[in-house]
Amino acid sequence: MPMEECEALFTRLGILVNGRFKCLGSIQHLKNRFGGGFSLTVIVGEAMNGSAQAPNTATSTVAIKDFIQRKFSGAKLTDQHGGQLGYDLMSGQQ
Helix, strand or coil, rough: CCHHHHHHHHCEEEEECEEEEEEEECCCHHHHHHEEEEEEEEECCCCCCCCCCCCHHHHHHHHHHHHHHCCCCCCCEEECCCEEEEEECCCCCC
């Protein structure tokens, strides 16, 4: 269940990891205590207007990866497949 649905339906939340109870509390309490950052997903593709001058996906992916590493020094690439890049960004990064 997505966190947004949990926030709308429940006042307290328990989290299990590998079948073991790890924490219980209000959603805000859990976010404050354990929420350490953000996730970023980038979908790389050809220009939508069909221009013949559109860069290829591989070139765009390299440019985007370089940009993210420059802007978010501690960004960690967690997933890359089919033109999709996933990053973990710790809070407080610029």
